Amino acid sequence: MLLSCYGQWLGALLCLGVVPLAIAPPTLPTAMAQMRGNESMTTNIAELVRARNYARQAAERVNGGLTRYRADQSMHGPVLQAPYVRNADGSYTFRVLGYRVTNGVSASTPSLETIVTVAADGRTTVDYNGPIRN
Template identity: 75%
Template sequence: MSAVFLPITGTLAQGTRSEVLNIAELIRARNYARQAAERVNGGLTRYRADASMHGPVRQAPYVRNADGSYTFRVLGYRVKNGVPQPLPSIETVVTVAPDGRTTVNYNGVIRN
């Protein structure tokens, strides 16, 4: 089964979502998405995900899909000499299925 991905643009307003969320499920999905982005970009010695993937889970840039999966748009920073660069330069889009399987839908330069 393949998912149709619609690009996420701008900042998602997490506080205005009308569906009832299982916070534990969302935290797990966010962590899987962040780990997939870290893995595909060479690990923590070469890449760091944006703070939105570490802080309050409702501030993470995600969309809940009709099939119960979550799609995250992860902006990331290249790491040079152990220090993340000042601006994000990598966009990774990851879908996390209800069973925890992850699919990287996009990994490359940040799109508008």
């Protein structure tokens, strides 16, 4: 829809004999990261989604797989609502809360905490895995 409107707009200009000097291409999806203290930097959404997925998968792996563990909804929903910190080196650190699974049913409250750092190249490091800390 956006491209057809964009094309119609450009076509109308050309029909009127107006030639735009430069046409800006559509930009990649970026958004302002959540404000954390005084931090406000632009985050590439695709990069953040990838990092969140790697962090969730690492948490699932170290906690026995999907038959024994489920990550909290924050690791599946809108990416800017995920509990993360962007580090100075470009990596992301996620705090993943998780639920134990028994007989295919998730517990009603999370009991596990996994801290995962995802480097810019996709390497993951589990910094902590155990009971939820205060």
